[in-house]
Amino acid sequence: MSFIKSMISMIDLTNLKKITNNNPKTIRQFLKVFADNASKDLRELTLVIEREDVQQVSYFVHKLKSSTQSIGFITGHKELQKIEDKLDLNHPIKPLVGVELLNVIRQCELAVVEARRLLKSFKD
Numbered sequence: 001m002s003f004i005k006s007m008i009s010m011i012d013l014t015n016l017k018k019i020t021n022n023n024p025k026t027i028r029q030f031l032k033v034f035a036d037n038a039s040k041d042l043r044e045l046t047l048v049i050e051r052e053d054v055q056q057v058s059y060f061v062h063k064l065k066s067s068t069q070s071i072g073f074i075t076g077h078k079e080l081q082k083i084e085d086k087l088d089l090n091h092p093i094k095p096l097v098g099v100e101l102l103n104v105i106r107q108c109e110l111a112v113v114e115a116r117r118l119l120k121s122f123k124d
Contacts, residue, residue: 009114038064048060058088075107079107
């Protein structure tokens with residue numbers, strides 16, 4: 001059994017199913033948009049972290065926070081909220097990079113993998 005299949009689901013589709021009236025096509029669209037956009041945003045976030053561009057780090061953290069909530073990746077949403085709160089308080093990026101930012105980036109990358117896996121279970 002692969003690592004991804006053996007791990008507990010990171011994405012809880014309960015709320016998404018509720019707001020879409022359990023419409024498979026709409027759920028699939030949410031998952032696809034998340035997987036595509038989050039992948040790009042995570043790459044960009046990594047680049048702006050390296051440049052220590054606080055404004056852009058804040059932008060991508062906020063954007064990812066919103067998208068993780070929309071698909072039901074609640075753990076990621078909570079972690080991104082904590083980081084956003086610290087950035088709003090002018091917390092320097094360097095201490096965040098070592099632990100919090102890199103950890104949440106890895107979590108979001110796994111959520112993208114899971115979203116792509118879940119996509120296969122929803123027919124067009």
